[in-house]
Amino acid sequence: MQKNKINRIFRKFKISNPKPKGELYYKNTFTLLVAVVLSAQATDKGVNRVTRILFKIADNPKKIITLGKKNLIKAIKNIGLFNAKAHNILMLSKILLKKYNGEVPSTREELMTLPGVGRKTANVVLNIAFNKPTIAVDTHLFRLSNRIGIAVGETPLEVERNLLKVLPNWALEDAHHWLILHGRYICKARSPLCDRCLINNECEYEKKFF
Numbered sequence: 001m002q003k004n005k006i007n008r009i010f011r012k013f014k015i016s017n018p019k020p021k022g023e024l025y026y027k028n029t030f031t032l033l034v035a036v037v038l039s040a041q042a043t044d045k046g047v048n049r050v051t052r053i054l055f056k057i058a059d060n061p062k063k064i065i066t067l068g069k070k071n072l073i074k075a076i077k078n079i080g081l082f083n084a085k086a087h088n089i090l091m092l093s094k095i096l097l098k099k100y101n102g103e104v105p106s107t108r109e110e111l112m113t114l115p116g117v118g119r120k121t122a123n124v125v126l127n128i129a130f131n132k133p134t135i136a137v138d139t140h141l142f143r144l145s146n147r148i149g150i151a152v153g154e155t156p157l158e159v160e161r162n163l164l165k166v167l168p169n170w171a172l173e174d175a176h177h178w179l180i181l182h183g184r185y186i187c188k189a190r191s192p193l194c195d196r197c198l199i200n201n202e203c204e205y206e207k208k209f210f
Helices: 003-016 029-038 044-057 061-076 082-100 119-130 139-148 156-166 169-185
Strands: none
Touching (some): 029 044, 029 061, 029 119, 061 082, 119 156, 119 169, 139 156, 139 169
16 A cells, blocks of 8 residues: 555544544553453453452552452453463562562563563553554454555564554554554444445455445
């Protein structure tokens, strides 16, 4: 896709939603990290139902450790993979206390040493908590980038790297949110709402729905 077309797409996103935000509930950087870890293979709505209760009683590493594995599992049992996620959250809480004085590190390399934290999770935390121009390629963003033609790639990492090459600098910080929200509510997997799409004229998808 030509760069002038990409610029038009993101100008339209900015006009429509000047200050996009993610939909996960969190209170601080630590709870953001926990929420993103919990969101793997789960919906934001499902995670929010759990974390709005959990974060009232445990919103920092020390409180999570005090809560203990049994009670943590009980608190998040309605989320998929809750046993593994509870283990990872407890372990990363211990590491944060021991190595980082309870603070969440601000580099991708450090974040990815924490249990349950991969590149996508690290990129979300860096973007939201530290305002870094990272792109977290989830299912929506991967599908959207390939379908629209903004950044074609066979893997999430390839799409991420291609997006960073073509996105205008002014859009880097918010691009992650614009694309995910567009993929979640408009450019859906099975039945994209092309008749409601604000970037319809720029989109290069051949099988548009009207």
